[in-house]
Amino acid sequence: MLIRLSSLPLHVILAMFVLCLSATGASKTNDPQEERLLSKTELETHLRFLAADELMGRETGTEGNDVAARYIAEQFRNYGLEPAPGSEDFFQSVPMVRTTPPQTQRLALDGRDLKPGEDFILVRGSNIFLSAPVVDADHGMADPGDGSRDLEGKVALVKFGDEKGNNGPQSLSLKRERLTARGAVAVIELYAGHQWQMFVSYLQQPNLGLSSGDKAEESIPHLLVKKNESIREELLASKVSITASESGSEEIRSNNVVGVLEGSDSRLRQEWVALTAHFDHVGASPDLHGATAEDFIFNGARDNGMGTVALLAAAKHLAADPPARSVIFIALTAEEVGLLGSSHYVENPAVPLKQTVFVLNNDGGGYNDTSLVTVLGLDRTTAREDIARGSLKAGLEAFGGEPQIQRFFNQSDNVRFARKGIPAPTFSPGFREFDQEILRFYHRPSDEADELFDFEYLLSFARAYAYSAEFIANNPRRPAWIAGDEYEDTAKSLYGDPADSSSTQD
Ligand SMILES: [Zn+2]
Incomplete structure (x- = not known):
């Protein structure tokens, strides 16, 4: 059917025009x-x-x-x-x-103090006072599964992230969980990448979490240490002391x-x-x-x-x-x-x-x-x-x-x-x-x-x-x-x- 547009009232013409447009689907x-x-x-x-x-x-x-x-x-x-x-x-x-991170953080090798923020940063933990020998624990993700406490009383020195390169909160918390099960008293993770400063500014900021969750993770202290040529060997040869003040918390x-x-x-x-x-x-x-x-x-x-x-x-x-x-x-x-x-x-x-x-x-x-x-x-x-x-x-x-x-x-x-x-x-x-x-x-x-x-x-x-x-x-x-x-x-x-x-x- 052909409709002569001029014979129709304007609002009808407009309505038809709208129909045509929507029929194309593109308008x-x-x-x-x-x-x-x-x-x-x-x-x-x-x-x-x-x-x-x-x-x-x-x-x-x-x-x-x-x-x-x-x-x-x-x-x-x-x-x-x-x-x-x-x-x-x-x-x-x-x-x-x-949660506000502890104001005072200290990591000391046998003879010397590392500089907080520059050489190391506390990832997790508060109110810490410990001193222990350091042992190599690879990525720290191993699960012996037999209840073996091979890291009893030791600080576990681990590579950054897991074997697949994941370093999100979930793999970090799994890492802490596994090392805790093996008896470790703290974890030191070595970081060699380019985002050190980003980690430091992030970790120095107050952090929000759900009141219901995460409290459960009564984690062992976790530190990130900036890798340099000698630090790994130095740590492995040392008994380290780690101290940190109480962290702040506000509802x-x-x-x-x-x-x-x-x-x-x-x-x-x-x-x-x-x-x-x-x-x-x-x-x-x-x-x-x-x-x-x-x-x-x-x-x-x-x-x-x-x-x-x-x-x-x-x-x-x-x-x-x-x-x-x-x-x-x-x-x-x-x-x-x-x-x-x-x-x-x-x-x-x-x-x-x-x-x-x-x-x-x-x-x-x-x-x-x-x-x-x-x-x-x-x-x-x-x-x-x-x-x-x-x-x-x-x-x-x-x-x-x-x-x-x-x-x-x-x-x-x-x-x-x-x-x-x-x-x-x-x-x-x-x-x-x-x-x-x-x-x-x-x-x-x-x-x-x-x-x-x-x-x-x-x-x-x-x-x-x-x-x-x-x-x-x-x-x-x-x-x-x-x-x-x-x-x-x-x-x-x-x-x-x-x-x-x-x-x-x-
Ligand atoms: Zn968004």
Whole structure:
């Protein structure tokens, strides 16, 4: 049928034009209803507030962080979400403790004192007073398994990291555990790399941890010693004394913000889709890396103001027309200080983890391609199609990217959920590689809601997230890890094996 446009009223012509555009799938959504629901101005307002100087970088444990949490909670209330079961209002308290390293640290070989910060640094331990001979223990990862106490009363001298080159907190804590089991009284790890100064400044700073966790590790003292030509032999020939004063500790309180929306389908509402985004950032201080005298407020517009705004957009969009599955919205605190908000949540979930069938986390360091969203873990779950479709509806392409991008999968809150077995990709602003354009703003005071920020992109990004979440929450097929994924077995133990009929949900 051919329609002569001139014979139709203008609003009909416009409506047809919109239909044509959306039929191509390549344009932004111009549905007036959605326009009203998620407008550019409203999303811009959220971002300008969350990234404002007055919030001082939303650092965990500061007033700016609390104000951001309150702002998010009141938006949740406005959209009609309910507070999560067991939460006070919309807040889930995350109890933390800030530990200050011992002021005095001493490591002495037979004849001489090494210089703290320059020759050695205490990684862990407090209130230490010991003196013992040193023995070589390779990487310190060996597990004799026969209960042998071959290092009884000795200081274990070990190579840096483990055999595979890992030196993350988990391998370090395993190392301490194994050496403790063998009877060692302390561990000295030799470091030969180029990042000595970085380690020192990190270890000299106060450190945040969950009050509930880590206390358990009553660790033997752990020191890092800078390697030079003779130090290894010197240590092995010595009886060393190690002393350190008491470390300081202070209780810190911060909140996850949690709101729930009941699903519209009487059966599928038993299943929960969790939408998560951290709202904390690194704060404000002239001492922070990248700070200048003129600007030392790390506003975190991109990291993770964008993700928080997208979470608000999804809450408003979904609450207006609840999808089949129930949805829990979790604005997480304390991500930047070690994924603590998510670590606390997965141990204290507001709805059972085994009913939480999917997590779509939203976090990113910035963008350099506004035609995309980059999804870490895009190809690892069956929600791939829904995410691609939701993104396209907002005029964006969902991009999975290369392995060097996918390694970021393990660097945000999603990994805490993934390790429990829940399929949990991270939805991030568009980038093809983590290049100079990203680093210009990444964890810099320049990460602001200013003229360099693309608010048009914020709108499509937030819509892409909301639509993707909607498709996932409405899909009759329950999302899952792709067969063979490293978390597939963990998922089976969380949800039960679908092949096992006794464990299916009603
Ligand atoms: Zn982030």
